[in-house]
Amino acid sequence: MGYAYDEQTTAALLRQIISRHISEKAAQWVQDRLTAWQQQQALSVFNMAFAAAPRFIGREPVTATIAESPVLPVDLEGYTADRLFRIWWLLQLPVDDKKKYIEIIENLFNTAEMNELVALYGALPLLAFPEAWQLRTAEGIRSNIGGVLEAIMLHNPYPAANLDQPAWNQLVIKAFFTEKPVHLIAGLDRRANPELARILLDYSHERRAAGRPVHPMLWRLVGPFLEEMGLEDIERLWLSEYNAEREAAALACHASGYGPARELLEKRPELKAEIEAGQLTWETVAHRVNMAN
Amino acid sequence: MCCSAQLTEKDLAPQAMNPAYLDAIKGMRFFDPHIHMTSRTTDDYQAMADAGVVAIIEPAFWLGQPRTGVDTFRDYYSSLVGWERFRSSQFGIKHYCTIGLNSKEANNEKLSEQVMEILPLFLYKEGVVGIGEIGFDDQTALEEKYYRAQLQLAMDGGLPVQVHTPHRDKKQGTQRSMDIAIEMGLDPYMVIVDHNNEETVKEVLDRGFWAAFTIYPFTKMGNERMVEIVKQYGTARIMVNSAADWGISDPLAVPKTAALMLERGISKADVEQVTYRNAITAFAQSGQINEADFERTQDIDQSLKYNGSTILRGGQQPAPDKRSTIIR
Numbered sequence: 001m002g003y004a005y006d007e008q009t010t011a012a013l014l015r016q017i018i019s020r021h022i023s024e025k026a027a028q029w030v031q032d033r034l035t036a037w038q039q040q041q042a043l044s045v046f047n048m049a050f051a052a053a054p055r056f057i058g059r060e061p062v063t064a065t066i067a068e069s070p071v072l073p074v075d076l077e078g079y080t081a082d083r084l085f086r087i088w089w090l091l092q093l094p095v096d097d098k099k100k101y102i103e104i105i106e107n108l109f110n111t112a113e114m115n116e117l118v119a120l121y122g123a124l125p126l127l128a129f130p131e132a133w134q135l136r137t138a139e140g141i142r143s144n145i146g147g148v149l150e151a152i153m154l155h156n157p158y159p160a161a162n163l164d165q166p167a168w169n170q171l172v173i174k175a176f177f178t179e180k181p182v183h184l185i186a187g188l189d190r191r192a193n194p195e196l197a198r199i200l201l202d203y204s205h206e207r208r209a210a211g212r213p214v215h216p217m218l219w220r221l222v223g224p225f226l227e228e229m230g231l232e233d234i235e236r237l238w239l240s241e242y243n244a245e246r247e248a249a250a251l252a253c254h255a256s257g258y259g260p261a262r263e264l265l266e267k268r269p270e271l272k273a274e275i276e277a278g279q280l281t282w283e284t285v286a287h288r289v290n291m292a293n
Numbered sequence: 294m295c296c297s298a299q300l301t302e303k304d305l306a307p308q309a310m311n312p313a314y315l316d317a318i319k320g321m322r323f324f325d326p327h328i329h330m331t332s333r334t335t336d337d338y339q340a341m342a343d344a345g346v347v348a349i350i351e352p353a354f355w356l357g358q359p360r361t362g363v364d365t366f367r368d369y370y371s372s373l374v375g376w377e378r379f380r381s382s383q384f385g386i387k388h389y390c391t392i393g394l395n396s397k398e399a400n401n402e403k404l405s406e407q408v409m410e411i412l413p414l415f416l417y418k419e420g421v422v423g424i425g426e427i428g429f430d431d432q433t434a435l436e437e438k439y440y441r442a443q444l445q446l447a448m449d450g451g452l453p454v455q456v457h458t459p460h461r462d463k464k465q466g467t468q469r470s471m472d473i474a475i476e477m478g479l480d481p482y483m484v485i486v487d488h489n490n491e492e493t494v495k496e497v498l499d500r501g502f503w504a505a506f507t508i509y510p511f512t513k514m515g516n517e518r519m520v521e522i523v524k525q526y527g528t529a530r531i532m533v534n535s536a537a538d539w540g541i542s543d544p545l546a547v548p549k550t551a552a553l554m555l556e557r558g559i560s561k562a563d564v565e566q567v568t569y570r571n572a573i574t575a576f577a578q579s580g581q582i583n584e585a586d587f588e589r590t591q592d593i594d595q596s597l598k599y600n601g602s603t604i605l606r607g608g609q610q611p612a613p614d615k616r617s618t619i620i621r
Contacts, residue, residue, distance in 0.1 A: 047414060055581075111371055113371070113420070
């Protein structure tokens with residue numbers, strides 16, 4: 001079997017959500033396309049419906065109900081009707097011939113416009129043969145189109161589950177470089193690793209040398225691997241005039257098993273208490289950054 | 294002392310960034326329905342945005358040297374709906390395109406066959422407002438073959454057509470382009486005949502086609518001549534574009550022409566027709582142009598701030614101060 005999850009239940013659920021958000025005329029178009037595809041199995045029918053969807057379905061924002069959300073393999077934040085249709089449509093491809101399946105999907109990627117790319121990369125966790133899209137995902141991370149990067153990086157469980165370490169590290173570094181909300185990367189803490197910590201630490205030094213600010217979320221990925229090398233940076237961060245940076249320092253020390261870092265945290269019992277009470281988290285820091293503080 | 298002339302405060306002041314014509318068209322919005330941004334720089338995008346260009350159409354064209362394989366066509370088409378559209382959005386300019394096999398490269402029959410096969414993959418993409426630019430260059434038999442084949446695609450899809458007319462033997466090439474379109478049953482109102490001049494305009498309008506004029510230094514129209522055309526023929530079905538590309542051309546041709554028209558006594562309403570409204574009317578027949586999107590593209594969200602410095606979101610580009618020697 002090609003799918004790593006129950007795709008039929010998901011497909012039914014997606015269609016239910018789509019139906020709620022489109023006109024009767026659009027629903028008829030969807031039904032007609034589905035019938036044509038099932039009867040003819042002609043690739044041109046499949047490709048055309050994928051490309052032309054916004055013309056017939058529109059781009060109303062869609063929402064899942066409280067009951068639907070937890071069952072869906074993707075977060076529908078920011079989804080529009082055409083985008084949802086596109087991922088549902090991908091589930092209509094037969095998976096009995098792996099090579100052909102991959103060819104069809106790769107061809108969609110290769111001829112995609114921006115919104116199609118966003119739909120395709122966002123659909124990665126729903127595609128069959130999860131192991132087949134690692135290179136494609138790494139290629140997507142090289143994109144410089146904001147929306148495409150966000151589709152791969154934010155709320156998307158595919159990269160953390162499937163990318164090897166170098167590709168994963170590229171994703172995270174690129175997220176910092178392109179100023180994405182890093183805390184929305186799925187699996188961020190789980191995939192933290194010493195190599196990434198080293199690269200980010202170097203990156204922070206470059207930023208500092210250039211007189212540019214360092215994103216406080218960076219210390220989230222350095223913290224668990226703090227040792228002598230990063231300590232000086234964290235000590236400096238403790239003295240920052242910005243709340244977000246002092247809090248990031250505290251959180252990084254809290255995540256560290258390195259003695260001197262733990263000692264640093266002891267000097268600020270009030271922050272330590274907040275962290276242990278769950279009042280101060282990386283979400284707090286992320287929120288501050290977004291609130292211009 | 295090295296210098297004989299005395300420097301005054303005035304000499305030391307930075308040069309004015311805004312040429313006078315920008316004042317004349319302040320607050321106006323422009324639509325350039327023919328411009329090849331793939332060949333242009335970010336400075337051009339910035340200057341266009343500053344001059345009031347809110348939306349553009351980039352027709353697929355000849356890149357200056359012949360392509361040797363279908364893959365480079367595919368990548369080019371996909372860049373028109375992908376990367377270039379994104380680049381444009383960074384400057385608040387809504388980017389549309391037309392997709393087609395240009396007349397020069399239609400003369401490579403083997404390649405053209407392959408290109409015709411992939412065209413349908415792109416014609417129904419979002420923001421594709423027609424087939425173009427297609428038509429005649431040398432007026433060969435192969436050019437005619439693929440012109441006809443693409444007119445058929447346009448009819449099948451109900452899409453507008455952007456017709457390139459040749460430099461050489463222009464009048465006859467223009468006539469022939471229109472003859473074929475009518476013979477095949479296209480509605481002239483769906484066809485935009487491009488690169489007109491004083492010699493071609495009358496017939497194009499009389500036969501019910503849209504007449505586009507390219508303001509392009511030396512080889513096509515100058516904008517003083519354009520003013521006279523509008524004075525003589527009015528504004529119905531007439532539109533102005535820059536066709537700025539990899540040659541010596543001017544991406545500000547549309548706003549500059551608008552300023553000149555105002556200066557020479559053409560009413561603001563008429564100027565708006567030929568530099569904005571008519572192009573939208575013609576290409577919106579594709580169902581792909583929504584004016585509300587122009588505002589959305591311009592909605593620059595700079596709300597994310599960190600440590601006092603603004604972090605730009607949504608891919609919007611910060612505008613550097615071009616007058617300064619300092620680059621940060």
